Amino acid sequence: MRTPKFLPKPVRKQGGARPTKLSDQMANQTAEFAASSAAHFDNQSVAAFSYAMRVKLAVKRLDGRGGWQDKEQCSGEYLSRLLREHVEKGDPIDVANFCMMLHQRGERISPSPEPIAEASR
Numbered sequence: 001m002r003t004p005k006f007l008p009k010p011v012r013k014q015g016g017a018r019p020t021k022l023s024d025q026m027a028n029q030t031a032e033f034a035a036s037s038a039a040h041f042d043n044q045s046v047a048a049f050s051y052a053m054r055v056k057l058a059v060k061r062l063d064g065r066g067g068w069q070d071k072e073q074c075s076g077e078y079l080s081r082l083l084r085e086h087v088e089k090g091d092p093i094d095v096a097n098f099c100m101m102l103h104q105r106g107e108r109i110s111p112s113p114e115p116i117a118e119a120s121r
Helices: 020-064 077-088 092-104
Strands: none
Touching: 020 092, 077 092
């Protein structure tokens, strides 16, 4: 019968015949698990968010939207303006989609044409 993978195996220290303490092994495994768990949560979150982006884009395509990839048909300034408008509307999926469009076109967010009013002091 094989030993289950989740049970720690004795590890020998350099130059010695004694195995490391089980608590040391568990501490190392716990730290590795915490790091991989955080990365796993990040990866799951990005996957879920990108799925929501794809769904939103598909719905808008069905509504007849498209052409963002054609720089002659759709300028970076126009996409930047739409991005700002959608920030104000509050939908992070729309904002992310406009950011993706600019990113995929190799463009940056264009400066706002009107000055942003400073908050009252």
